[in-house]
Amino acid sequence: MAKGRIPFAKWQPIRGRSLKRNKPRRVTVHIAVTDSPDIYGPGKGPGGTYAHCYNPVSGSLLQHQELDRKTYADLDGNGSTISVEHQGRPGDRMSANQIDNMARLFALAVTEYGVPNRIATWNNTSGLAWHRLGCKGNFGAFSKSDRTTWSGSQTGQRWTTVYGKTCPTDNFIHQIPEIYRRAQRYIGGGASGGTTERDWLSMASKEDVTKAVWEALTRPVAIGGATKAYVGDDDVPYYYLTRYAAAAEFGGRRRHAEVMATLAGQNAAIEALSRGSVDTATIVQAVKDAVQDAVGSLDQGSPDPQ
Numbered sequence: 001m002a003k004g005r006i007p008f009a010k011w012q013p014i015r016g017r018s019l020k021r022n023k024p025r026r027v028t029v030h031i032a033v034t035d036s037p038d039i040y041g042p043g044k045g046p047g048g049t050y051a052h053c054y055n056p057v058s059g060s061l062l063q064h065q066e067l068d069r070k071t072y073a074d075l076d077g078n079g080s081t082i083s084v085e086h087q088g089r090p091g092d093r094m095s096a097n098q099i100d101n102m103a104r105l106f107a108l109a110v111t112e113y114g115v116p117n118r119i120a121t122w123n124n125t126s127g128l129a130w131h132r133l134g135c136k137g138n139f140g141a142f143s144k145s146d147r148t149t150w151s152g153s154q155t156g157q158r159w160t161t162v163y164g165k166t167c168p169t170d171n172f173i174h175q176i177p178e179i180y181r182r183a184q185r186y187i188g189g190g191a192s193g194g195t196t197e198r199d200w201l202s203m204a205s206k207e208d209v210t211k212a213v214w215e216a217l218t219r220p221v222a223i224g225g226a227t228k229a230y231v232g233d234d235d236v237p238y239y240y241l242t243r244y245a246a247a248a249e250f251g252g253r254r255r256h257a258e259v260m261a262t263l264a265g266q267n268a269a270i271e272a273l274s275r276g277s278v279d280t281a282t283i284v285q286a287v288k289d290a291v292q293d294a295v296g297s298l299d300q301g302s303p304d305p306q
């Protein structure tokens with residue numbers, strides 16, 4: 001892959017683009033205020049402006065400039081920004097496709113270009129940022145807990161000369177944490193290079209899911225107290241504890257609320273897995289943590305597991 005190029009984007013270079021260096025400290029989200037799926041074609045935008053990327057409602061991210069070269073969408077921020085224009089109009093929310101494209105791009109910016117892995121704040125605009133952080137205007141009373149009120153007035157940044165520019169609009173700003181959360185998966189998995197764990201559950205076969213559940217059930221769990229004395233070992237597979245708890249006589253089960261809670265947790269985890277709402281690693285870890293917590297100091301007595 002050529003330098004500065006995004007492995008998963010469609011390369012659509014702009015004519016006469018800058019050769020000056022870009023040292024990104026942030027990725028900046030914009031809204032193009034248009035329904036067009038491609039605003040540049042081979043040319044620049046109005047006034048010679050252009051962003052590194054255009055993110056359409058559906059389909060691949062379009063790349064118009066190398067990430068290590070300067071673009072012209074962020075005024076004083078140019079040269080330290082990876083800028084991304086988005087298809088959409090005020091009132092729109094980013095599509096799932098736009099969020100995923102942004103998450104993958106931000107992950108790449110973090111892992112390959114040294115952009116800090118954080119959401120930009122009113123007092124530090126590095127990381128995952130948005131245009132309004134460099135715009136002045138009336139965005140309501142400043143509140144540290146409301147990103148839509150943060151602007152150039154607090155950051156001191158000047159990323160436009162237009163007063164009151166709302167870009168990328170409140171709805172997009174509300175979705176910034178979604179982008180960030182999704183990006184962590186790509187960062188964690190080292191998935192910026194194109195082969196990603198994107199939608200693992202949507203691609204997994206029934207066999208894959210069964211295997212993942214089985215893997216969770218057979219993880220060794222450390223045990224202590226009377227349970228350890230009874231079993232005669234330092235750990236047991238998770239499914240064994242499940243069976244052990246289920247086989248306990250009624251009074252025993254009532255005394256061991258933790259075990260019942262663990263069973264409930266397991267059921268919830270498997271249910272979440274079957275619905276595809278959480279990734280497998282998270283479920284495995286959650287089950288493991290919950291069980292570890294529950295049995296660490298548990299005196300389980302000596303029921304006879306069947």
Ligand SMILES: [Zn+2]
Nearest residue numbers: 030031131167
């Ligand atoms: Zn903008």
